[in-house]
Amino acid sequence: MCSLSQAILPLMKVKVDGSSMGAKEPRAPLKVFIDLYLSIGSHDEWLTSLIEKAKQWKGLLHLYCNKLSIFALSVQNMKVLKMVRLYSVQDLELVCNWKLSVLGKLLSLLPYMGKLHRLFLSQTQMSQCSSWEEEEQFVETFSSQLLSLHHLQELHLESISSLEGSLCSLLRCLRSPLKILSLTNCLLLESDLMNLSKCPNTRQLRGLCLNRVILMDISSETLEALLENVSSTLQVLSLEECGIMNLQLTAILPALRHCSQLTTFSFSGNPISINVLLRVVRHTIGLTNLRRVRYPAPLEFYEHVGDGLLATLQAKLMQMLQELGRSDMEWLSGKPCPHREWPFSDLWPMPW
Incomplete structure (x- = not known):
């Protein structure tokens, strides 16, 4: 397949004679068709030529x-x-450290993207000067823009500080069932997760990521309800660096065992003992679709x-899996310290 520059530049040499077009058919x-990556100084020669043409x-x-990635809001961009x-x-990525008011203005473009399937929004640096009023206004603006997205299937939100206590406002504005929901490094209350479990448009999730969302103060009942409501469709579950401890993980194992479509499960970066880890093995061994597990x-x-x-533990796990007839399962050990070496995007079974 030729590159964009190879495909487009020859077309730019076509001459358009405006003086003779009047007697001809328009x-x-x-x-x-292009994919755009807009950052500071990101315009190469062919894109600049294309804009001029x-x-x-x-x-x-x-x-x-089809895919638009915005990392900077320059005049040229x-x-x-x-x-x-x-x-x-169809695929929009916004990775920014702008003020919420600026981000809100950019999100006003969403109603013009009626075919959008995937939205990734990340604040690389959480604003320390945003007032409560600004955060409330941002959630209200973002929620209202979601009303126009009737084909949204994937929603990825990372380091969005204003979500705490406001997730319900966003969820009720979803216009179609989501396939993937990723809330990474966001502050959430128990009420947020309760609303997440009740939302009709999140009950058919194939992928759920709550990486670096602190869950240690969330009741096991809320987490159980969340898993039960997506148990018939969930394929990928990632709960990395959430502060989940032995009692919480043990409590949600029955609900996890009901996730019959689960193919990938990651819970690395959590303070779990060996005994509880072995209990996870026994509870998930019957999930015939489960192939990949990342443990802490x-x-x-x-x-x-x-x-x-x-190394001894890894060998023991492999022996257990073989004895239980599940040598097709891959259990991968996480590093002792929380590490971001396993990006969430790598977990998804492709194609959807």
């Missing part, structure tokens, strides 16, 4: 974009956005660092 616009041709060159047929965007280095490891305990 020329059909040239459609150019689009200006010159005045409506005879239409830019379509805003000019590019004005040229793109926003209704063609157990608490006992910290008392005996360097004596080969982790």
Whole structure:
């Protein structure tokens, strides 16, 4: 498959003679399909040429974009956005450290993206100066924009400080059932998770990520209800670095065992003992679709660092799986310290 520059640059050499077009049939616009990555200084030569040509041709060159990633709001990037047929965007990524008010203005573009399937929103640096009123206004604005997204299937929110106590406002504005919901490094209350378990449009989730969402103060009953409501469809579950302890994990094992479609489960970075880890093995052994599990280095490891305990445990797990007829399962050990070496995007069974 040729590169975008190879495909587009030859087309740019086509001449449009405006003086002779009056006697001819109007020329059909040239459609150019591109993926855009907009950051500071991200424009290469071919994109700059494309923008200039689009200006010159005045409506005879239409830019379509399937995947749009925005990392900076420069004047040049805003000019590019004005040229793109926003209704063609299906995958939008916004990674920013802007003020909530600026981010809210950018989200006002969402109603023009009616075909959007995937939305990834990340605040790389949580604003320390946002007032309560600004956070409330942001949630209200974001929620109202979601009302126009009738085809949204994936929602990924990372480090969004204003979600605490406001998740219900977002969830009730969903217009279609989600396949994937990822809430990473967000502050959530128990009421948020209770609303998540009750929302009709999150009951058919195939993927659920709550990585680095502190769950130690969330009741086991709430977590159980959340898992039970998605048990018939859930394929990927990630609960990394959530502060889940022995009692909580043990309590949700029966609900986890009902997730018959589960293929991948990660709970690394949580303070779990060896005994509870072995209990997880016994409870999940009957999940015939489960192939990949990521578990934490157990608490006992910290008392005996360097004596080969982790390698011994890994060997024991492999032996257990073989004896139980599940040599097709892959159990991977996490590092002793929380680490982001296993990106959530790598967990999904492809294609959807």
